Amino acid sequence: MNTIGQIIKENREMHHMTQQELARKVRVGVNTIEKYENGEQIPSNQTILKLSTVLDIPASELLAKSENIFKKWKSGPTAFFCLNLDYMGIKN
Secondary structure (H helix, E strand, O other): OOOHHHHHHHHHHHOOOOHHHHHHHHOOOHHHHHHHHHOOOOOOHHHHHHHHHHOOOOHHHHHHOOOOOHHHHOOOHHHHHHHHHHHOOOOO
């Protein structure tokens, strides 16, 4: 299973974006994007929603394909809400 960092990097590269461009669009530092992609840091709930918008993927895809994110989101109501929005066909 891919880590969330691998998913972010793959989708960033698919959109032909540099780490700097993604950082600017998500409003975080370049070092933060580097840490996400290297698995040194997990994005906050708010940042996951921004990443999903900028990278044009559902937040549930970031969650479903990631093994390390569930440590942070496994019991949070925000994750349940986002997954339900995707299930209902509403892109967050």
